[in-house]
Amino acid sequence: MSFSIKDPMMMREIILDNYQNPRNFEEVEDQRYITIHMDSASCIDDIYVYVLFEDGKVKDCKWSGKGCAISSASTSIMTEMVKGKTEEEAKKMMAEFNKMLANEDYDEELLAEANCFKNVNRQPSRITCANISWRGLEKAMNEEDKKHE
Amino acid sequence: MIDPYKIRSDFPMYHKHGGKFGDKPLIYLDNAATTFKPYAVIKSEEHYYEDITANAHRGDYSLAHEVDVAYEKARKTIADFINARTDEIAFTSGDSMALNQIAFGLGHKLHPGDEILLSEAEHASNILPWFIISQRTGAKIKYLPLSDNHVNLDEVEKAISEKTKIVSLAMVSNVLGYLLPIKEIAQIAHKHHAIMVVDGAQSVPHIKTDVKDLDIDFLAFSGHKMLGPTGIGVMYGKRELLDDLPPLLYGGEMNARFKSDGYISLEEPPLKFEAGTQNIAGALGLEAACEYLNQFSFDEIHAHELKLKRLAIEGLLANGNAEIYNADNDTGIITFNIKNVFSQDAASYLAEKGVFVRTGQHCSKLTPDLIHTDSTIRASFYIYNTVEDVKALVEACKHAEDFLDVFFD
Numbered sequence: 001m002s003f004s005i006k007d008p009m010m011m012r013e014i015i016l017d018n019y020q021n022p023r024n025f026e027e028v029e030d031q032r033y034i035t036i037h038m039d040s041a042s043c044i045d046d047i048y049v050y051v052l053f054e055d056g057k058v059k060d061c062k063w064s065g066k067g068c069a070i071s072s073a074s075t076s077i078m079t080e081m082v083k084g085k086t087e088e089e090a091k092k093m094m095a096e097f098n099k100m101l102a103n104e105d106y107d108e109e110l111l112a113e114a115n116c117f118k119n120v121n122r123q124p125s126r127i128t129c130a131n132i133s134w135r136g137l138e139k140a141m142n143e144e145d146k147k148h149e
Numbered sequence: 150m151i152d153p154y155k156i157r158s159d160f161p162m163y164h165k166h167g168g169k170f171g172d173k174p175l176i177y178l179d180n181a182a183t184t185f186k187p188y189a190v191i192k193s194e195e196h197y198y199e200d201i202t203a204n205a206h207r208g209d210y211s212l213a214h215e216v217d218v219a220y221e222k223a224r225k226t227i228a229d230f231i232n233a234r235t236d237e238i239a240f241t242s243g244d245s246m247a248l249n250q251i252a253f254g255l256g257h258k259l260h261p262g263d264e265i266l267l268s269e270a271e272h273a274s275n276i277l278p279w280f281i282i283s284q285r286t287g288a289k290i291k292y293l294p295l296s297d298n299h300v301n302l303d304e305v306e307k308a309i310s311e312k313t314k315i316v317s318l319a320m321v322s323n324v325l326g327y328l329l330p331i332k333e334i335a336q337i338a339h340k341h342h343a344i345m346v347v348d349g350a351q352s353v354p355h356i357k358t359d360v361k362d363l364d365i366d367f368l369a370f371s372g373h374k375m376l377g378p379t380g381i382g383v384m385y386g387k388r389e390l391l392d393d394l395p396p397l398l399y400g401g402e403m404n405a406r407f408k409s410d411g412y413i414s415l416e417e418p419p420l421k422f423e424a425g426t427q428n429i430a431g432a433l434g435l436e437a438a439c440e441y442l443n444q445f446s447f448d449e450i451h452a453h454e455l456k457l458k459r460l461a462i463e464g465l466l467a468n469g470n471a472e473i474y475n476a477d478n479d480t481g482i483i484t485f486n487i488k489n490v491f492s493q494d495a496a497s498y499l500a501e502k503g504v505f506v507r508t509g510q511h512c513s514k515l516t517p518d519l520i521h522t523d524s525t526i527r528a529s530f531y532i533y534n535t536v537e538d539v540k541a542l543v544e545a546c547k548h549a550e551d552f553l554d555v556f557f558d
């Protein structure tokens with residue numbers, strides 16, 4: 001992988017690129033997808049995360065809506081990362097991502113491009129921007145689990 | 150003339166910390182959200198807790214009497230501040246509670262087919278209570294059209310009819326800071342026998358408010374936006390309307406007597422609206438805030454805020470990267486965006502430079518349709534803001550496109 005966490009310029013570029021050219025950005029009406037709406041009074045972000053689970057896997061993940069650069073780029077990167085992963089793998093990524101934001105030791109390799117958000121916690125108010133879609137994914141997983149109870 | 154440097158020595162947020170927050174100069178430009186408190190306000194709350202703690206309107210002993218005197222003196226000072234009578238102002242927890250008391254109190258006057266007139270620039274606190282009242286009564290909500298963010302009195306004439314029972318408007322909008330001609334609107338409302346309610350959250354702290362001269366029926370405002378404590382606010386109402394207004398809260402001290410069969414006889418206004426133990430320290434603090442503001446004239450305050458706003462606009466225009474939505478408004482609120490930068494990204498960048506502004510829809514979720522943007526940055530000035538604050542804002546905005554710098558070395 002040409003990606004390097006040691007290269008701040010590159011990480012900046014990745015954030016900007018995902019903000020300006022968001023991946024998997026599409027409104028989904030397909031009923032098989034679980035739709036999670038993430039918005040709150042304290043934040044302007046208004047983001048929908050759509051997740052299609054199949055056989056214990058995240059078969060597909062899309063998103064739509066509006067948010068700041070950090071939340072948009074992080075959501076875009078997340079959808080790329082979790083697509084095709086098993087739920088367990090996706091959960092592991094989420095856990096590592098949260099550790100990173102909490103300034104704890106974490107698995108850099110597993111997080112790939114999501115390492116761009118390593119320093120987001122320099123502005124504590126932005127942590128909720130960076131993890132908005134991950135929180136959405138977690139909600140989607142909980143809903144999926146409920147279906148199988 | 151307002152001397153913000155001198156004023157700062159009265160405010161511990163500046164004075165106690167050498168004008169800094171952390172290791173940076175404190176550039177606080179979010180006064181529309183809440184304001185700093187002078188020592189006088191804090192001392193006044195302390196006085197209640199340290200010297201005269203007892204409940205109000207309850208005790209037969211001298212200490213309790215002293216509290217009653219202090220509490221009712223506070224009511225008098227605050228009533229004078231808006232030229233009301235003391236029996237016309239009730240303490241509330243803030244502007245939101247006052248508006249809820251007004252809306253829920255007026256609900257019984259409404260019938261299907263009646264209309265409540267609001268504007269699209271209202272704060273959630275002056276919209277949501279009316280939504281609920283509208284659902285309960287079948288009265289319809291209508292919005293006053295704002296052309297170019299200004300209210301045109303011809304439009305007001307057109308919007309108000311015999312169906313209009315209530316007109317409820319912010320004298321100054323918290324998003325765009327335009328000042329509405331409330332006196333003229335109240336005249337039109339009264340011609341049609343409608344009740345005029347004014348949300349004074351953003352006007353009472355900055356503009357001389359004389360309820361008699363404006364001839365409005367109700368007014369709501371919060372202490373914390375005018376140098377006072379949080380958790381205290383005021384509902385003003387004309388006495389004959391207060392007599393006819395059922396309380397929102399029931400409990401101790403607001404009833405004269407009640408019987409097991411459900412009979413209640415209420416206290417007279419304003420006490421009938423003050424159920425339960427009140428925020429006594431808050432009332433004394435708000436009194437001190439009014440007294441503090443009374444040393445200035447509102448003309449001075451307004452001139453100071455406008456001077457800062459004009460400077461900010463000049464600077465932002467010279468920077469060349471700002472889009473300003475309310476350059477021509479009449480208050481110290483400036484609402485803008487940095488071109489091609491999401492408001493929150495820009496505000497976080499400004500925060501990194503020590504410049505504290507607000508982003509968002511400012512609780513007025515209907516306004517985006519008015520200014521055609523999802524969210525904005527808002528800087529709002531008050532008496533302790535300086536020309537240096539404005540310079541810091543303008544300087545910080547200059548390169549706000551580089552907002553990602555914060556996260557990389």
Ligand SMILES: Cc1ncc(COP(=O)(O)O)c(C=O)c1O
Nearest residue numbers: 243244245272274319323350371
């Ligand atoms: C115009 C307006 N109305 C109402 C409110 C609500 O005030 P409070 O939160 O003090 O009840 C605000 C405060 O943001 C406001 O700006």
